[in-house]
Amino acid sequence: MELTDLLAALVAADSVNPSLVPGGAGETEVAGVIDGWAREAGLESERLEETPGRPSVLVRARGTGGGRTLLLCGHIDTVNVEGMTDPHTPRIEGERLYGRGAYDMKGGVAAALIAARDASRLGLAGDVVVAAVADEEHASLGVQEALRNVSADAAVVTEPTELELAVAHKGFVWSEIEVTGRSAHGSRPHLGIDAILKMGAVLKELEQLDRSLADRTHPLLGRASVHASQIEGGVELSSYPAQCTLGLERRTLPGEAGPEIEAEIESLLERCRQADSEFQASHRTLLVREPFEIGQEQELVGLVAEAAAEVLPEPPKITGASYWADSAFIAAAGIPTVLFGPGGEGAHAVEEWVSLADTEAVARTLVALAARICA
Template identity: 55%
Template sequence: MRLDLVSLLDMLVRIDSINPSLVPGGAGEANIARALAQLLTQQGVKVELDEAAPGRTSVIATVKGRGGGRALMLNAHLDTVGVSGMTAPFTPRIEHGRMYGRGTYDMKGALAACILALLSARGVDLRGDVILTAVADEEHASLGMQSVLTRVTADAAIVAEPTGLQLCTAHKGFTWHEITTHGRAAHGSRADLGVDAISHMGRVLVALEQLNRNLQQRAAHPLLGHASLHASLIDGGQELSSYPERCTLRLERRTLPGESVTQIEAELKDLLADLGAQDPTFQAELKLTLAREPFSTPPTAEISRHLLEQAERILGRAPAKVGQGFWMDAALIAASGIPTIVFGPDGSGAHATEEWVDLDSLRACTDILTATIRVFCA
C-alpha cells in the first residue's frame, strides 16, 4: 500500500500527543507511537518501541541496507505542546495549500516526510541502513532522545525540525539558574533589625542587566548572533509588615557554541561576589537547575554537502545556511558523535493558537530527504 503524504499527516495530527510534562494530564506519546509502529510494521519495516518512562514511548524504525554502507538517521519528535485557546486542534483542515492543526508545523509534518523518505529506501538496494527515530518529550526534557541514543547510532543524522527548507547547522543552547538572596526577617517597624532580601535582589537584577549588555558587545556567532540572558521568574517576602528574609530569581542564559557551563557559572558567581564585596550584609547563593548544550556542525560536513546538492537540484536554488535561537534534540545527537544537520519544511505557529505547515514545502522536503538517503547510503 502506498501512503499519501497528506493522508499520513492528517492521521498523525488527529492523534493527541500533548506532552504531559507541559500540560498535566496530557495524552503523551504512547498512542501515537503504537499507531506509527503498526503502520510501519504493515509496510514491512522493522520497528522497536523504546519507553523512556511510563507512557513516554519513542519509535525506532529501520530499513536495513545490504551491508558495507553508511547509516543515516532521520529524526522527528512525537510530542506537541498544549492546545489552550485552539478550536478543533486535532481536526486538520486544508486551506490555500496549508494544513492547519496542532503539530502540523512542530513537527508532525516533518515526521510524515521522514516516514515516507524511510519507506522510499525499501527495495532500492542501498548498502547503508536508514533509521527513523520518532521520539518522545522533545518539548520538555528530551527523555526520548536520550534513551534512544543508548540504543542507536548512525554515520550522520538529519533532524527534520521546520527550517523553511533552509539548512541549519547551529543552534543556541541554554542554562537555567536560581539565585537566592538572604535577608533577615523583622517587623516592618524595626529597620535596625531587618535586612531586605528583595532590595538585595534588585542589585542582582541591575548587575544582570549590565552583564546582558556586555554579552551584546562580544563577538557575534556568524549564524546565531549574540548570547543573552533574562530574568524569568521572581518571588520573595512573607507579608507586607515584615522585612523579607528571602528572594528567589530564576533566570535563563542563552548560550553559543564554544561557551561552557563552567564559564557561565563563573560569570554569575563573580557577579554575586562583586555585590558582596560592596555590602557585607549582601548574601546570595547560585544554583544551576538545567543545562542544554548549543549545537554546531561544520558546513563542510559530508551530510551537509549531500543535502545541499540534492536540495539545489530539486528546488532549483541553493538553500540558505542558517542558525536557530531555539534548542533542539540535534544537540544531543551531535554530542553523541553523530554529524548532524537540521532541515525541514516551511510553515508557522509553533506553540501558537494557529499552526500550519505549507504542503508544497513538505512535499519538497520529502523529495530532498529521499534523494539524500539514496546518495549518502548508496
Template identity: 50%
Template sequence: MNPRDLLAQLVSIDSVNPDLVPGGNGEHEIAGFITTWFRAHDFDVHRLERRPGRPSLVAVRKGTGGGKSLMLNGHVDTVGLAGYDGDPLRPHVENGRMFGRGTFDMKGGIAAMMVAAARATERPLRGDVIVACVADEEHGSFGTEEVLEHFTADAAIVTEPSHLEVTLAHKGFVWFDVEVEGRAAHGSRPELGIDAITKAGQFLVALERLGQDLHEGPRHHLLGTGTVHASLISGGEEASTYPSACRITLERRTVPGESPQQTEDELRTILDHLTATVPDFKAELTRGLARDPFEADPEAEIVRTLIANLGEPPVIRAEPFWTDCALLDRAGIPCLLFGVDGAGAHAATEYVDLASLDRLTEVLTGTITDFCR
C-alpha cells in the same frame, strides 16, 4: 504513501506533552499508530520506554552491508491544545496550507521522514536507515537521550521546521536559580530585618548589565551573541514583614564556544562582587538544566549530500532555539536540521505549507538514497 494524508492522521492524534500540560495525553497513542505504520512497511520497530507512557520509537531498515547509516530524528510530542483557534485535532486544508496543532512543529517533519524512509528503501540500500520518533523534545528531550543510549549512525537529519533552509547552528541554554538571603523581621523593626527583595534588586541590575556586555561582545557569524534574562522571581510572606528570601530563576542562552561552566563563572563573579560591596548581601547560585549549543561542519558529507539534493543554492540559517541536534552532535553523529515551511509553533493558529511538505519528502528521499547507497 502520501505525506499529506499521513500528516492529517498524525495531527488527529493527541500527543500533548504531560510535562508541559498536566494530564496531557503523551506519546503512547501516537507511538502505537507509528509502530503499525512502520511494520506495514517492513521496518523493524524498537520501542524505548524508560518512563512508562512516554515511549520513543526507532524504526530500522537494515542495509545489505558496507554502506553508511543515516538517522532521521523528530519529536512526536506537542505543546498544549488550550487556546487554539478552532479544533486543534481536526486538521483542515485551506489555500495550500494544513492547519492543526503540530502541523508545523513538528508532525510535518515526522510525516515527511516516515514517507521518505519508506520510499528510499523500496530498493535495497547498503546502509541502514534509522527513523527515530522521539518523546519529550518540547520539555527535556529525554526521548533522544534514551535513543542515543541504544542507537548510533554515521549521520543524522533532524526534521524540525526550517522553512526548507539548511540549519547548521543553534543556541544552547543554561538555567540557574539565585537564592538571595535576607532576615525576617516585623516591618516596624528595620534594625532587625534584611530585605531580601531589595538585595535581589542589586543582582537584577547587575544581570541587566551582563546582558548589555554580552550584546556588545564577540559575535558568532550565524547566531550573534549569547543573552541572559530573568525568568521568574518570588519572595516575601506578607506586607508587614521583611522578606527572608528572594528566589530568581534566570536563563542564559549560549552560542558555540560558550560552556555551562563559563556562564556559571560569570554569575559567580557578579555575586562575589555584590557580596564584597553591598552590605548584608548574601546569595546562593544553583545551576539547573544545561543544553549545549550546536554547530555543524558545513563540509560534512551529510550536509553536502542534502544540499546536492536541493538542486539549488541553499539558504544557510541558524536558530535561536535549542533542538535535539546538539545531543546527536555530542554523541559524535554529524547532523543538520532541515524541515518544512509554515508558521504558528506554540501559537493559537498553526499551519504547514503543503508544497514544502512534499518538497521536504522529496529531498529527504534523495538524501537517504545517496547517503546510504
C-alpha cells in the same frame, strides 16, 4: 498511506506533552500510529518506553548490508492547545495542513517516515532509521533514550527550517539565585535585612551582563543573552523578607559551555558581595542544554545541500535556528548532524500550519540524501 494522509493521522493523535500540561495525552497514541504505519509499509519498528506513557519509536529501513546509517530524527510531542478550536482535527486549506503539531513538527516526522519507506525501495547498502522521539518540548527523554539504542553515521533533525539548511542553534542554561536576608517586624528596621531589596543589586548586574553580551555574536545566531524570568520573595506586607529567589535564563552560543556560565554568575554575585557586606546569596544551575554547530566544510552539509538542490529550484540557504532542538544531543553523541525541515507558521501558537509542498520537498530531499550516504 501517503504523505498527507500520514501527516493528518499524526496530527489527529493528541500528543500534548504531559510534563508541560498536567494530564496531557503523551506520545502513546501517536507512537501507535507510527508503529502501525511502519509495519504496514514493510519497515522494522521498535518501540522504546523506559518511561511509562512516554514512548518513542525507531523505524528502520534496513539496507542490504555494509553501508552507512542515516538517522532522521523528529519529536512527536506537542505543546499545549490552549485557545485552539479542534486542535487535533487536521484541516487542509490549499497547500496548508492546519492543526496542533503540524509545523512543530509532525510535518517533519511524516517526511522522514515517507523518506525511509521510499529509500527502502532503492536497494541501498546502509540503513535509514527514523527516531520519532518523545518529550523534546520538555526534558528530551526520547532522543536520549533513542541514542542509547541506535548508532548512525549522519543525522538530519527535521524541525521546521523553512527549507533552509540549519547548521547551528543556541543552547541555554537555566539557573536560580537565592538572596538571603533576615526576617523582622516591619517596624524594626535595625533587625531586618530585606532580601528583595538586596536582589536589586543582582538585577542591575544582570542588566549590565546582558549589555556586555551584545558584543558576543555568532554570524548565524546573533548575540548571546541573559534575562530574568521569574522572581519570588516575601511573606506579608508587615515583615522584612528573609528570602528572594530569581530564576534566569542565559542563551548561549556555540563555544560557550555550562561551567563558564556558572562562573559568570558566581563572579556577578561576588561583585555584589564586594559592594555590600550584608549581601548574601547562592546560586544553582537547574538545566544546561548545549548549543549546536556543525562546520560548514563537513561532508554532511555538502551532501544535504546537493540533495536539496536536486529537489528545490536552488540550493538551500545555510542558516542558524533560533530555537534549541534535539540536534545538540545527537551531535554530542558524535554523529554529524544538521537540521532541515518544511516551512509553515505557528509553533506554540493558536493557529499552526505546515506547507504540504515543503513537507513533500523535505521527503524527496531526504531520499536523495539517503541515496548519497547509504549507497
